[in-house]
Amino acid sequence: MPRTADHDQRRAQIADAVTDLIASGGLAAVTVARTADRAGISVGLVQHYFPAKDDMLLHAFERVGAAVAARVADVIAGGVRHERSIADVLAAALAEYLPLDGRRRAEFRVTRTFAGRALENPRLAEVDARTAATMRAEIARAVTNGFECGEVDPAADPALAAARLAAATEGLATALYRDPGERDRALAVLRAEIDAVFTGECRQYTG
Incomplete structure (x- = not known):
């Protein structure tokens, strides 16, 4: 079973990707696919942690x-x-x-x-x-x-x-x-x- 630290690391990884995308292109640049690509993980994993765009933005x-x-x-x-x-x-x-x-x-x-x-x-x-x-x-x-x-x-x-x-x-x-x-x-x-x-x-x- 993944440790809590692993979950926190993944969430932080995704949040940092969202920050990078917003900094370079604004909110319109933030999509699940682009976030996954920037974070270096799968689209499915992004959706697992953050089902909605606002969830990603909040984190x-x-x-x-x-x-x-x-x-x-x-x-x-x-x-x-x-x-x-x-x-x-x-x-x-x-x-x-x-x-x-x-x-x-x-x-x-x-x-x-x-x-x-x-x-x-x-x-x-x-x-x-x-x-x-x-x-x-x-x-x-x-x-x-x-x-x-x-x-x-x-x-x-x-x-x-x-x-x-x-x-x-x-x-x-x-x-x-x-x-x-x-x-x-x-x-x-x-x-x-x-x-x-x-x-x-x-x-x-x-x-």
Whole structure:
């Protein structure tokens, strides 16, 4: 009997093939036959794991989300280790959502494709909304941590600040995808938005 690890590997293999196809040709490029060819497996095996196109798209979206989350976790761990301010760590973390290189451009196209498909599919829409809510909650937690160390004014509203920063990140990602030459400007705008919320210095590192 195949092991769970084998199933996970196959699903990841298919999801990566879907991501590659979307990155190069959009959702229209994703067919069972093309996915199978890109993954190097049979059409029947693709259909065994993912009976519908939306199932493949959902798993690709979840895999991209997991990859971004892992990188963000590394950014946070490195920030704590090097005693960086919460604002600096948040800037680096949110930059992982921007299409700053080939890998992140491919991820962005998958997430945008998923969001477009979610307009017509309630199941996908629920996942899309939950993912966005999770991102806002994580930003709000950073803002709350900023209260404790002195980087954020206690009068600030964490939920409002999180909504602002999440919207700015999403908008900048779209603009940067359209024009990769705007990289430096996008990062500068993101930093300006963060600095408008994190206006103080962290007492933890200033003694």
